[in-house]
Amino acid sequence: EVQLVESGGGLVKPGGSLRLSCAASGFTFSSYSMNWVRQAPGKGLEWVSSISSSSSYIYYADSVKGRFTISRDNAKNSLYLQMNSLRAEDTAVYYCARAPGGGPGWFDPWGQGTLVTVSS
Amino acid sequence: SYVLTQPPSVSVAPGQTARITCGGNNIGSKSVHWYQQKPGQAPVLVVYDDSDRPSGIPERFSGSNSGNTATLTISRVEAGDEADYYCQVWDSSSDHSHVVFGGGTKLTVL
Numbered sequence: 323e324v325q326l327v328e329s330g331g332g333l334v335k336p337g338g339s340l341r342l343s344c345a346a347s348g349f350t351f352s353s354y355s356m357n358w359v360r361q362a363p364g365k366g367l368e369w370v371s372s373i374s375s376s377s378s379y380i381y382y383a384d385s386v387k388g389r390f391t392i393s394r395d396n397a398k399n400s401l402y403l404q405m406n407s408l409r410a411e412d413t414a415v416y417y418c419a420r421a422p423g424g425g426p427g428w429f430d431p432w433g434q435g436t437l438v439t440v441s442s
Numbered sequence: 443s444y445v446l447t448q449p450p451s452v453s454v455a456p457g458q459t460a461r462i463t464c465g466g467n468n469i470g471s472k473s474v475h476w477y478q479q480k481p482g483q484a485p486v487l488v489v490y491d492d493s494d495r496p497s498g499i500p501e502r503f504s505g506s507n508s509g510n511t512a513t514l515t516i517s518r519v520e521a522g523d524e525a526d527y528y529c530q531v532w533d534s535s536s537d538h539s540h541v542v543f544g545g546g547t548k549l550t551v552l
Contacts, residue, residue: 354495357541358539359485359543366526366528366542366543366544366545366546367477367479367485367528367530367541367546369530369540369541369543372541374478379543381538381539381540383540384443384540417522419483423490424534426532426539426541427473427474427475427490427532428473428487428490428491428530429475429477429485429487429491429530430487430496431484431486432484432485432486433484434484435484442479
């Protein structure tokens with residue numbers, strides 16, 4: 323069974339940092355592009371970042387560029403999101419999602435998400 | 443930047459057909475993907491590449507895309523279809539590339 327499990331969320335003060343992880347299982351992780359998508363409380367989906375299978379191509383939303391860094395460790399079947407200079411507006415549930423289509427394409431499946439709260 | 447516009451809400455009676463639109467400039471030239479999200483749950487892919495269905499998604503879910511509008515059609519709507527629906531594209535037309543989601547449509551089954 324394909325499974326994605328996020329971890330690392332929590333409460334952090336504005337200006338602080340947090341590192342999210344996504345553990346993948348049930349598929350050949352190194353063959354797929356991966357993504358982070360977030361959802362603020364009561365709001366819609368917002369794409370955060372994408373990384374290709376070999377980390378050759380990386381993309382960021384303008385709202386996080388320069389503050390967040392996506393990375394992956396194919397040997398550990400893991401995806402990461404390093405979040406620095408966090409702001410209140412970064413408060414959201416963060417989902418990792420696989421992109422089966424060979425590029426950023428479509429996302430399937432999604433993890434259950436991890437909640438990040440930025441507040442003093 | 444590229445913008446996808448969805449109606450905030452759509453209501454339909456059980457057994458009827460629901461149509462959820464996603465508007466974007468020349469969206470017909472892009473591949474559109476659709477997700478269903480129920481309260482407290484992660485999104486689930488229901489249509490990809492305009493009109494393809496992942497395994498396990500009922501045939502009642504279908505999609506189309508032409509001109510400036512993509513449409514998710516749900517036939518014979520059931521109470522369990524009540525959820526938020528989001529369209530999504532990959533926009534590589536500007537000087538940098540982004541994934542774009544529509545604002546979401548809440549489907550209410552009357």
